Amino acid sequence: xxxxxxxxxxxxxxxxxxxxxxxxxxxxxxxxxxxxxxxxxxxxxxxxxxxxxxxxxxxxxxxxxxxxxxxxxxxxxxxxxxxxxxxxxxxxxxxxxxxxxxxxxxxxxxxxxxxxxxxxxxxxxxxxxxxxxxxxxxxxxxxxxxxxxxxxxxxxxxxxxxxxxxxxxxxxxxxxxxxxxxxxxxxxxxxxxxxxxxxxxxxxxxxxxxxxxxxxxxxxxxxxxxxxxxxxxxxxxxxxxxxxxxxxxxxxxxxxxxxxxxxxxxxxxxxxxxxxxxxxxxxxxxxxxxxxxxxxxxxxxxxxxxxxxxxxxxxxxxxxxxxxxxx
Amino acid sequence: xxxxxxxxxxxxxxxxxxxxxxxxxxxxxxxxxxxxxxxxxxxxxxxxxxxxxxxxxxxxxxxxxxxxxxxxxxxxxxxxxxxxxxxxxxxxxxxxxxxxxxxxxxxxxxxxxxxxxxxxxxxxxxxxxxxxxxxxxxxxxxxxxxxxxxxxxxxxxxxxxxxxxxxxxxxxxxxxxxxxxxxxxxxxxxxxxxxxxxxxxxxxxxxxxxxxxxxxxxxxxxxxxxxxxxxxxxxxxxxxxxxxxxxxxxxxxxxxxxxxxx
Amino acid sequence: xxxxxxxxxxxxxxxxxxxxxxxxxxxxxxxxxxxxxxxxxxxxxxxxxxxxxxxxxxxxxxxxxxxxxxxxxxxxxxxxxxxxxxxxxxxxxxxxxxxxxxxxxxxxxxxxxxxxxxxxxxxxxxxxxxxxxxxxxxxxxxxxxxxxxxxxxxxxxxxxxxxxxxxxxxxxxxxxxxxxxxxxxxxxxxxxxxxxxxxxxxxxxxxxxxxxxxxxxxxxxxxxxxxxxxxxxxxxxxxxxxxxxxxxxxxxxxxxxxxxxxxxxxxxxxxxxxxxxxxxxx
Numbered sequence: 001x002x003x004x005x006x007x008x009x010x011x012x013x014x015x016x017x018x019x020x021x022x023x024x025x026x027x028x029x030x031x032x033x034x035x036x037x038x039x040x041x042x043x044x045x046x047x048x049x050x051x052x053x054x055x056x057x058x059x060x061x062x063x064x065x066x067x068x069x070x071x072x073x074x075x076x077x078x079x080x081x082x083x084x085x086x087x088x089x090x091x092x093x094x095x096x097x098x099x100x101x102x103x104x105x106x107x108x109x110x111x112x113x114x115x116x117x118x119x120x121x122x123x124x125x126x127x128x129x130x131x132x133x134x135x136x137x138x139x140x141x142x143x144x145x146x147x148x149x150x151x152x153x154x155x156x157x158x159x160x161x162x163x164x165x166x167x168x169x170x171x172x173x174x175x176x177x178x179x180x181x182x183x184x185x186x187x188x189x190x191x192x193x194x195x196x197x198x199x200x201x202x203x204x205x206x207x208x209x210x211x212x213x214x215x216x217x218x219x220x221x222x223x224x225x226x227x228x229x230x231x232x233x234x235x236x237x238x239x240x241x242x243x244x245x246x247x248x249x250x251x252x253x254x255x256x257x258x259x260x261x262x263x264x265x266x267x268x269x270x271x272x273x274x275x276x277x278x279x280x281x282x283x284x285x286x287x288x289x290x291x292x293x294x295x296x297x298x299x300x301x302x303x304x305x306x307x308x309x310x311x312x313x314x315x316x317x318x319x320x321x322x323x324x325x326x327x
Numbered sequence: 328x329x330x331x332x333x334x335x336x337x338x339x340x341x342x343x344x345x346x347x348x349x350x351x352x353x354x355x356x357x358x359x360x361x362x363x364x365x366x367x368x369x370x371x372x373x374x375x376x377x378x379x380x381x382x383x384x385x386x387x388x389x390x391x392x393x394x395x396x397x398x399x400x401x402x403x404x405x406x407x408x409x410x411x412x413x414x415x416x417x418x419x420x421x422x423x424x425x426x427x428x429x430x431x432x433x434x435x436x437x438x439x440x441x442x443x444x445x446x447x448x449x450x451x452x453x454x455x456x457x458x459x460x461x462x463x464x465x466x467x468x469x470x471x472x473x474x475x476x477x478x479x480x481x482x483x484x485x486x487x488x489x490x491x492x493x494x495x496x497x498x499x500x501x502x503x504x505x506x507x508x509x510x511x512x513x514x515x516x517x518x519x520x521x522x523x524x525x526x527x528x529x530x531x532x533x534x535x536x537x538x539x540x541x542x543x544x545x546x547x548x549x550x551x552x553x554x555x556x557x558x559x560x561x562x563x564x565x566x567x568x569x570x571x572x573x574x575x576x577x578x579x580x581x582x583x584x585x586x587x588x589x
Numbered sequence: 590x591x592x593x594x595x596x597x598x599x600x601x602x603x604x605x606x607x608x609x610x611x612x613x614x615x616x617x618x619x620x621x622x623x624x625x626x627x628x629x630x631x632x633x634x635x636x637x638x639x640x641x642x643x644x645x646x647x648x649x650x651x652x653x654x655x656x657x658x659x660x661x662x663x664x665x666x667x668x669x670x671x672x673x674x675x676x677x678x679x680x681x682x683x684x685x686x687x688x689x690x691x692x693x694x695x696x697x698x699x700x701x702x703x704x705x706x707x708x709x710x711x712x713x714x715x716x717x718x719x720x721x722x723x724x725x726x727x728x729x730x731x732x733x734x735x736x737x738x739x740x741x742x743x744x745x746x747x748x749x750x751x752x753x754x755x756x757x758x759x760x761x762x763x764x765x766x767x768x769x770x771x772x773x774x775x776x777x778x779x780x781x782x783x784x785x786x787x788x789x790x791x792x793x794x795x796x797x798x799x800x801x802x803x804x805x806x807x808x809x810x811x812x813x814x815x816x817x818x819x820x821x822x823x824x825x826x827x828x829x830x831x832x833x834x835x836x837x838x839x840x841x842x843x844x845x846x847x848x849x850x851x852x853x854x855x856x857x858x859x860x861x862x863x864x865x866x867x868x869x870x871x
Contacts, residue, residue, distance in 0.1 A: 013587065073425045075586045089585060097428035108423055112344040121340060124333050125427050125434075153347070350780025357785045364789065368799030372639070375656065375803060377648035504624035508631045515635050523642045528635075 003177065003209055004047040004070065009079035011040040011065055011233075039065045040076070041233040049176075050207040052200075054224035054241075056214065058322055062233045063213045067179050070211070071101055084176060097126060100175035102167055104182035109154045115165040116150040119172060126173035133172070140168040144198055160191030167195065171202065178202075180212045184219055196222050217314040231325055248324070249317040252291065254282040256298055257306040267297050278305075283312075330433050337437025338404075345442055354443035362450035366391060369518050382520040389458035389550070390521075393474075393542035394514035396451030397481020401489060403445050404482070407438035408489035409510075412496030412503055414439075421584070431581065435493070462550050470549045473559045477545035480566030484537050485510070487566070487573035494573065497580035513538050537565035600702040604710035611711060615718025622722020629671040629727045636667045637738055658802050661741055662829040666800050668731040668740040669828060673821035674797045675719045676760055678767030678788055681774055681781075682712050689775055695866055704863065705856045708771060713764045744830025751837035755824035758844040762819045765851035766791060772858040795820035802831060816851070819844035 014034050040062045047053055057063050068074040069081060072088030072095045081088060088095045109118045123133045141147050144164045149157055157165065163183065170178060180199075184192045200223060202208055212219060220227060220241065227244055229237040237244055251271060258278045267273060267282060269289035274281040280302075284294050291309055298304070345351055366388065373384040402409060415421045415435065424434045455474070464470060492506045513536065516528055521543055532538040541562040546552075548559030644653050644660040653660065681689075685708055688694055697704055731740030743749035767788075774784045792798075794817040801812045801822045812818060823840045826832035832840060 068422070071426060073422050073585065092425065093428045096426050099426075101426050103423075106419065106423070110340060110344055112347045113340060117340060117343070121336055124329075124336055125429050127329065127428075348780060349778075350782045353779060353782025353786070357782050357789070360786060360789055364793050364798070367793065369639075371799050371804055372643050374805060375652045376643045376650070377652075379642060379647045499620065501618060501620040501624075504621060505627040507628045512628060512632055512635075515632065518635065518639045519642060523638075523646065525638060528638075 002046040003049045003084060004045075004211075005080070005082045006046075006066075006070070007044045007080045009040055009043045009066075009069060009076045009081055010038070011062075011069070011074070011076045012036055012038050038233050040069075042079070043230070043233075043235050045228060045235060045238055047209060047211070049209055050203065051226060052203050052210045052212070052224050054212050054214065054220035054227045055230065056217075056220065056227060056318065057230035057236075061230045063230060064181060066230070067101075067181060067211070067213060071099055071179055072096060097173065098176050100170035100173070100178045102170045102178070102180045102183050104163070104180075104185040107154070107162065107166060108169055109162070109165060111155050112153055114151050115146070115154055115157075115169070118154070118169060119150075122169055122172050128173055136172060136174060137168075140171060143201065144168050145194075160187050160194075163187060163191065163195060164198075167198070171208075174206070175208065177209045177211070180210060180214075182214055183212070184214065184216050192216075192218070199223060217318060221314055229321070231322065236325060244321075245311060245314070245317060248321045249312045250285050250287060251283045251312055252286050253310045253312060254280075254284070254294060254298065255308045255310065256280045256282070256302075256304055258302050259305050262302065265301070267294070267301075269294060269297070330430050333429060334433045334437050337433070338440045341437070341440035342442060345440070351442060354441070355446055358443045358446035359450065362395070362447050365395075366518075379520055379523075382522075385458045385461045386546075386550070386552070387518060387520065388454055389462070389546050390517040390542045391514060392451045392454035392458065393477060393546055394481065394517050394538055396448055396455065396478055397541055398485045398510070398514060399444065399447030399451055400478065400482040401485030403440070403448060405436045405486045405489055406440055406444060407435040408486070408493050410439050411435055411489075411493040412500055416496055416500065416584075425585075432490075459549070464550055469556065473545050473549055473556060473562075476560060477541050477562040480537070480562035480564070481541035483563075483566030483570045484541055487570040488513075488536065490570070490577050491573035494577035494580035497584045509536050509538075514542075517542055535569075537562070537569055540565040597703070600706055603700075603702045604706050607707065608710040608714045611714030612717055612721075615715065615721070618718065619722055622719065622726060625719060625723035626726035626730070629723060630730050633667050633671050633727075633731070634738065637664050640664070640667070641737070653803070656802050657831055658800060658829075662831060663800065664738065665741045665829050666825050668727070669825050670797050670800075670821055671727050672720070672724045673756070673759060673824065674795075675724055676716050676763040677792055677795065677797070677820055678712075678716075678763055678770060679792070680788070681767070681771050681784065682708075682715055685711065685771060686774070686781075689771075694775070694863070698863060698866070705768065705772075705859050709764060709768050712767050712771070713760070716760070716764065716767075743828050745834065747834040748827050748830055751834045751841070752824045752828040755819075755827055755837065755841050755844060758841055758848065759819055759821060759824055762816070762844050762848040762851070765848045765855065766816070769851045769855035769858070772855040772862070775859060775862045791817045791820065794818070796822035796825070800825070802826075814843065816847035819847055 014036050043062075043066060055063055055066070065074065069076050070083060070088060072092050075089045083095065084098055086095050109115055110121075119137065122128075123130075128136070141150065144167065146161070146164050146168060149161050149165060154162060154165070167183070183199075184195060187195065196219065199210060199212075203210055210223075212224060214220065225240060227237065227239065227241050228235060229244070237247070256279070258280060261278050262275060262280070265273075269284055271283045271285060273283075280298070282294065282298065284291075295307065295309075298307075369387065369391075370384065373387075378384065407415075411421075415424070415438065420438075424431060424438075427434060488506070488509045492503065492510075495506075496503060513532065516524070516532055516538065519525075519528070521529070521539070529539065533540055540558075544554050545559040545562050547554035548556045640660065640663050644650055644663075653663065658666075680686075688697055694704075697707075700707070728740070734740065743752065770784045770787055773787070774781070777783060794812070794815055796818065797820075801809075801818060804812055812822075823832070823844060827834065827837055827840070
């Protein structure tokens with residue numbers, strides 16, 4: 001039995017917009033036009049306990065709508081959604097005490113007070129028994145390394161420090177499911193790495209199911225075994241990350257450094273060849289030509305100083321995928 | 328019980344956060360000036376024109392102060408609802424409230440607390456005391472009870488107005504200014520002596536929003552202007568009734584929010 | 590700070606376009622205007638009722654006439670006061686206040702236009718929006734009321750013209766004072782309390798609570814020369830005819846003098862502060 005189950009979830013919104021044209025602004029004072037958009041169109045998926053799922057898609061694709069439905073804030077128009085054997089929007093209180101949500105752009109900590117005061121309030125909100133709270137807090141403080149930060153007013157923390165406190169706040173009541181909405185947005189490289197590291201640990205140790213929406217493909221690559229792609233309200237892809245890569249980016253890239261400058265030439269099985277001084281870049285499809293064959297073919301023509309085989313950059317894959325699907 | 332504890336925890340946190348802000352004593356002074364200056368026009372009118380028959384300045388100010396005190400209490404202890412339409416819905420903080428396993432009321436009521444708002448209550452109580460002394464009212468138990476219940480009822484009634492406003496705010500934020508008729512403008516109605524008050528106003532503020540039930544009737548009963556104690560004691564149930572009506576509207580609003588999401 | 594024509598022409602142009610955009614933005618809020626108008630109308634009706642009661646049933650019903658203000662004039666005054674009240678600086682524009690408190694003023698200074706006039710036009714434009722919707726609806730309702738509650742015609746045609754000129758000066762005065770408060774806010778560290786108090790005092794002394802003529806006798810001469818009479822009392826006296834058009838010269842002159850004083854002080858206060866921001870780097 002899976003922990004999260006969505007079937008045929010649909011949601012439409014009505015949005016009003018200003019009339020276009022020359023006097024749009026002025027006419028907007030008197031008339032409004034409204035448009036119906038389909039934010040979610042028969043979304044269906046299941047997530048098992050302990051999974052770490054990346055949920056990606058361009059802006060406005062319906063990511064946050066889905067998250068809102070799963071967290072019980074929004075009622076869908078049609079479809080069935082069962083999380084931990086409950087319908088989120090019907091049993092709000094019971095449901096939300098089992099989930100945690102982190103919004104990368106919104107804080108749930110009190111701006112003017114030290115984070116520990118906010119934690120104390122959360123303890124009461126979630127009715128966590130004192131002993132459990134103490135133990136859990138100590139655990140989070142240690143793994144997130146926020147001991148010194150707890151006593152400082154939140155407004156004095158850097159974004160990275162604040163985000164660590166934010167994550168601790170969301171996990172204080174030991175939720176079974178954690179939703180993360182762009183948790184790494186705006187963070188520096190070190191903070192990003194630390195946060196990913198922590199999430200991974202938490203997932204392994206406590207088996208917390210995590211659903212992560214993000215635009216940072218590195219998040220997905222390091223954290224998620226499974227990716228779901230949504231576009232224009234439809235679920236376009238659901239599967240392992242390498243399957244996504246295979247499907248949308250079958251090509252591999254060989255970067256070879258040669259010992260002299262060369263002119264352009266042709267190699268069997270190469271999809272594209274670029275030469276820049278003594279650096280040679282070759283794209284090829286490993287399902288047609290094996291990698292070692294390609295390397296041999298290059299090596300047979302030139303003495304190689306160095307050679308690296310890479311996958312195509314994931315950002316590029318996603319960009320080309322969105323483009324292909326006309327998102 | 329847990330909820331109440333939580334509410335006071337919220338208030339405490341707000342209080343602490345407020346103290347971080349150095350200008351708060353001046354804000355107390357500011358609200359004090361608002362409270363004193365608000366009826367200044369009325370006082371000048373009385374100076375120039377004298378009483379209106381048996382309606383002396385003390386009488387009018389007493390009724391006025393009863394309403395103001397109730398309003399001040401609601402403003403102090405349910406400030407969150409007063410701010411809700413403009414702060415919480417717009418910023419999306421209401422989503423966060425929905426994500427927590429406890430009463431929405433407590434979370435919102437406690438979400439703001441400004442110490443300086445209590446000036447209004449303080450000013451109102453001073454004015455009430457002064458008027459009662461001037462009228463030579465006996466300090467009996469019944470009188471005290473009537474007045475306390477009146478202010479409590481008034482507190483419920485004005486809290487109701489805030490909750491109703493928040494409920495309506497789920498549908499529209501833009502056209503919400505008319506609600507001032509029931510908040511800051513409502514107690515201005517008490518400036519008319521009740522005998523001369525237009526019927527529409529009298530009915531609106533008796534049978535819909537029970538502002539007169541919590542101000543005029545108890546004051547009249549206590550000071551012996553002709554209304555019975557029975558009517559004076561109706562303040563509390565009337566306030567509660569209005570609060571319940573507002574909660575109903577609030578609930579419809581929340582349902583709407585959950586189906587449209589802002 | 591740069592000066593000269595080369596600097597002021599772009600400033601003027603930029604300010605005009607800020608003013609235009611802000612106004613156009615505001616025009617969308619017709620619902621807010623309607624809702625606001627309902628509050629204004631409610632308020633006026635209560636005031637008129639209270640005044641009528643005092644003028645007909647009080648122990649000294651002649652007191653109003655003695656002060657030189659008839660009930661009919663008072664009713665018109667009450668309606669127009671609602672309209673003029675909308676121009677008064679009640680608070681610092683939230684956008685500007687946000688910039689002051691967050692310390693983004695330094696960023697604002699990077700723009701090649703004079704900051705004082707930039708904010709001046711912004712403040713002025715935000716005041717115009719409520720006048721357009723809320724004010725015009727209130728005005729229309731005022732003239733179609735039954736006789737006892739009606740906003741009557743002006744006392745004389747020349748009085749009306751003087752009122753219009755005085756109205757424009759009042760608008761200038763209100764914005765100038767709003768900007769002075771804004772400049773003060775830039776200079777003080779302890780929050781919004783003091784500025785709120787100053788603006789509140791202005792509101793009280795403007796006559797919006799009670800026409801200044803009905804205030805106690807001994808205060809009258811002070812009330813007329815203090816700057817806030819120019820907010821609404823002077824134009825309204827001209828309209829209802831308790832001030833003759835012949836007196837309009839000095840009354841409007843007074844308004845403009847105060848406005849100039851406010852602009853001058855506001856602008857110097859602001860540049861003092863801005864200079865120190867440049868020196869200290871924020």
